[in-house]
Amino acid sequence: MKLLLCLTFVAAAQAAIVPAVDASGHFHPTIPNDTQPEGKNHTINGVLTYVSLPKGEFDPTTAVLFLTDVFGLPNLDNLLLADQWAAAGFQTYAPDYLNGDALPPDGNVTAWAVNHGEAQTTPPLLAVIKALKDQGIKQLAATGYCFGGLYITRLVQNNTITVGTMAHPSNLNVPTDFQLMKEVSHIPIEINNAQLDTGFTPALAEETDTVMGDGQYKPGYFRRQFDGVGHGFAVTANASDPVAVAAKQGAFDTSLAWIKAHLK
Numbered sequence: 350m351k352l353l354l355c356l357t358f359v360a361a362a363q364a365a366i367v368p369a370v371d372a373s374g375h376f377h378p379t380i381p382n383d384t385q386p387e388g389k390n391h392t393i394n395g396v397l398t399y400v401s402l403p404k405g406e407f408d409p410t411t412a413v414l415f416l417t418d419v420f421g422l423p424n425l426d427n428l429l430l431a432d433q434w435a436a437a438g439f440q441t442y443a444p445d446y447l448n449g450d451a452l453p454p455d456g457n458v459t460a461w462a463v464n465h466g467e468a469q470t471t472p473p474l475l476a477v478i479k480a481l482k483d484q485g486i487k488q489l490a491a492t493g494y495c496f497g498g499l500y501i502t503r504l505v506q507n508n509t510i511t512v513g514t515m516a517h518p519s520n521l522n523v524p525t526d527f528q529l530m531k532e533v534s535h536i537p538i539e540i541n542n543a544q545l546d547t548g549f550t551p552a553l554a555e556e557t558d559t560v561m562g563d564g565q566y567k568p569g570y571f572r573r574q575f576d577g578v579g580h581g582f583a584v585t586a587n588a589s590d591p592v593a594v595a596a597k598q599g600a601f602d603t604s605l606a607w608i609k610a611h612l613k
């Protein structure tokens with residue numbers, strides 16, 4: 350009896366929803382005035398979507414689905430990062446799955462989250478995915494940041510995409526979401542995490558490895574930790590801090606390599 354209680358306690362202590370990191374926990378840069386996004390906003394199946402296309406030729410049957418953080422399309426860093434995916438050769442789509450209600454830079458994420466659960470977020474996301482598939486996109490590589498990490502997790506669990514990557518994810522359950530992934534998914538997944546993240550901490554990242562690592566996740570799993578940076582590092586970097594700049598680029602390069610390795 351005593352042992353049973355103890356085991357229950359241990360299990361409960363280990364399964365945790367990764368907390369969303371408050372707006373103040375993100376680094377907000379001063380973006381130079383002259384930086385303009387290259388893409389355009391379109392309405393796709395009723396959903397505002399930022400679309401960035403490569404300048405040269407690209408494979409029309411493959412696309413990157415870009416899932417933003419809580420700051421959404423109003424955050425220029427998100428648009429510029431989507432442009433970076435386009436510059437790497439992929440038509441890139443960032444749906445406004447925040448329903449026109451992105452968190453302001455000084456917003457209260459706890460209060461905001463009440464209206465941004467899966468019930469509100471999933472329908473616009475799936476509406477855009479459906480439209481992309483209907484337009485002939487056969488391979489969808491999805492990349493998600495912070496808030497987007499949960500939806501990458503769901504799209505992997507639901508076998509909706511071809512390959513997934515996420516950076517400093519929030520709101521997912523460690524380890525149960527990864528245990529489910531291992532049971533039901535055939536989609537390869539990569540994670541970039543930050544040493545100083547207070548949400549998806551290195552401890553949670555290591556716990557994820559115990560489920561997914563060492564070849565346990567057959568479709569493919571890779572995790573890379575970036576030291577000296579915190580939550581949000583893959584989206585926004587302090588341009589005067591070489592560690593932050595290198596980590597942001599490193600996360601992009603790692604995700605890009607993963608995606609390229611898993612597309613046909």
Ligand SMILES: *[C@@H]1O[C@H](CO)[C@@H](O)[C@H](O)[C@H]1NC(C)=O
Nearest residue numbers: 378379380381382383384425
């Ligand atoms: C643009 O630059 C000017 C001059 O440096 C500055 O006063 C202004 O605040 C900047 N605007 C934005 C939106 O950054």
Ligand SMILES: *[C@@H]1O[C@H](CO)[C@@H](O)[C@H](O)[C@H]1NC(C)=O
Nearest residue numbers: 386388389390399422423424
């Ligand atoms: C796209 O729409 C978002 C949300 O309304 C806006 O903040 C952003 O500036 C727009 N981007 C472009 C390139 O028009």
Ligand SMILES: *[C@@H]1O[C@H](CO)[C@@H](O)[C@H](O)[C@H]1NC(C)=O
Nearest residue numbers: 371456457458459460461463
């Ligand atoms: C944020 O919102 C939550 C829930 O509405 C509230 O309990 C909390 O006090 C707020 N935090 C701040 C810093 O205003």
Ligand SMILES: *[C@@H]1O[C@H](CO)[C@@H](O)[C@H](O)[C@H]1NC(C)=O
Nearest residue numbers: 471474475500503504507509
């Ligand atoms: C994934 O599938 C579950 C179970 O059918 C569903 O509740 C959820 O909305 C789906 N999520 C996404 C993002 O596809």
Ligand SMILES: *[C@@H]1O[C@H](CO)[C@@H](O)[C@H](O)[C@H]1NC(C)=O
Nearest residue numbers: 376377378587588589590591
């Ligand atoms: C950006 O990095 C520089 C160099 O490390 C540092 O002096 C500055 O305080 C940082 N800015 C912010 C807002 O963290």
